[in-house]
Amino acid sequence: MAEVRGGGESGDARPQLDEDLSEVSDFLHAVGRQIKLLREQAGLTQKQFAKEVGYTESLIGAVEQGKRTPQRELLEASERVLDARGLLIATADDIEKAKAKARVRHPxxxxxxxxxxxxxxxxxxxxxxxxxxxxxxxxxxxxxxxxxxxxxxxxxxxxxxxxxxxxxxxxxxxxxxxxxxxxxxxxxxxxxxxxxxxxxxxxxxxxxxxxxxxxxxxxxxxxxxxxxxxxxxxxxxxxxxxxxxxxxxxxxxxxxxxxxxxxxxxxxxxxxxxxxxxxxxxxxxxxxxxxxx
The missing domain is CATH 3.30.870 (Endonuclease; Chain A)
Structure with missing residues (x-):
């Protein structure tokens, strides 16, 4: 994986190098698809599901699209609401590992x-x-x-x-x-x-x-x-x-x-x-x- 520039306090950084983030990106998309599939199987709309787990509908949408990293608290709540049989809890550990692997050098x-x-x-x-x-x-x-x-x-x-x-x-x-x-x-x-x-x-x-x-x-x-x-x-x-x-x-x-x-x-x-x-x-x-x- 190419260097990801973590940025200072403000988030600014020098011009980017080409970055290969496909591994982490694909993983987040896969987790999002799992949550969406389980939600649909449970017969819940995004709005209904968001209310059940205590998060905003926009955040749920972003997670399902792989644009936001689902935190352990959300995965635990989703596990309970969707009766995922341990699938999402196991995913929480995998997400932490993926995030750790993605942490590369600061600028x-x-x-x-x-x-x-x-x-x-x-x-x-x-x-x-x-x-x-x-x-x-x-x-x-x-x-x-x-x-x-x-x-x-x-x-x-x-x-x-x-x-x-x-x-x-x-x-x-x-x-x-x-x-x-x-x-x-x-x-x-x-x-x-x-x-x-x-x-x-x-x-x-x-x-x-x-x-x-x-x-x-x-x-x-x-x-x-x-x-x-x-x-x-x-x-x-x-x-x-x-x-x-x-x-x-x-x-x-x-x-x-x-x-x-x-x-x-x-x-x-x-x-x-x-x-x-x-x-x-x-x-x-x-x-x-x-x-x-």
Whole structure:
């Protein structure tokens, strides 16, 4: 399989190489056809089936067409509703294997950072425009890749989403690294992907903020000062190695290893945390926004 460019936080990447995604694409189409056949044998329309499993009709349609990766929860619900006799549950494991096989190298400009992130014992992130990549829901990440210009093929979008979700495995690793994020309030109001995707992302922020060992703070828009209006950045400490900074712009990223530059980013991040809402007030703000929707 040719290299799939996973992209940085925004989903941007340099011009694509020719990609052979047929193996994963054909597999997703086959799973979709299985679900459609079982649904029709059960005498259910897409709308009826969607209601039974608790998902939208449009998502069911996309899964049946092989355009969306069915998650384990959907397959388990489908197994129950369609009485698939274990077929769809077995498919869930096969999908995970296929996604793992499809995960290939990140673009060259993002690769060095990704390797450091995978072995991080400490990671701090200031995000001014988008939800941080490690906190993005699958639907939010998919929306970012689908809105990219030039337009990406649906198969390519799915592979890139899988690559991003794979990065998030470090959040579940134990012993847990030290994580903190400061996110601009504007990110909470930017409904990328639409209201449903937006709500899911807000719920994800709330989940992370309530997780032991993870700190999420929101930078309010009414602050008269902001220590980093110049853009987003990260500070990452790999195991047994010095702390490194990382900044990203469009189709390029830069690791910052100079001690003085890293020190300045640390100072800037400390100021951002002091300017932002406290972790508890940040969660209260998100809960309030969710209650209004």
């Amino acid at each position: 060259e400009w993002f690769r060095n950072y990704a390797s450091l992130e995978a072995e991080a014992v400490e990671l701090h992130d200031w995000s001014a425009y988008l939800a941080p990549g490690l906190l993005q829901t699958e639907d939010y990440a998919r929306a970012l890749f689908r809105m990219r210009q030039p337009v990406l093929a649906e198969e390519t979008v799915e592979i890139r989403v899988a690559a991003r979700m794979a990065r998030q495995e470090i959040l579940a690793r134990w012993p847990r690294a030290v994580f903190s994020w400061v996110v601009d309030e504007g990110v909470l109001h930017r409904q990328l992907g639409g209201p449903e995707v937006h709500r899911g992302q807000l719920e994800r922020f709330l989940e992370i903020g309530n997780t032991r060992g993870m700190t999420l703070q929101i930078m309010p828009m009414d602050r008269s000062e902001n220590a980093s209006v110049a853009g987003s950045f990260k500070l990452i400490t790999p195991k047994g190695r010095p702390q490194t900074g990382y900044i990203e712009m469009q189709t390029s990223g830069r690791l910052i290893t100079d001690g003085e530059e890293v020190r300045l980013l640390n100072t800037r991040y400390g100021t951002l945390r002091a300017q932002a809402h406290s972790p508890q007030d940040s969660l209260s703000l998100i809960e309030k926004m969710l209650g209004e929707r």
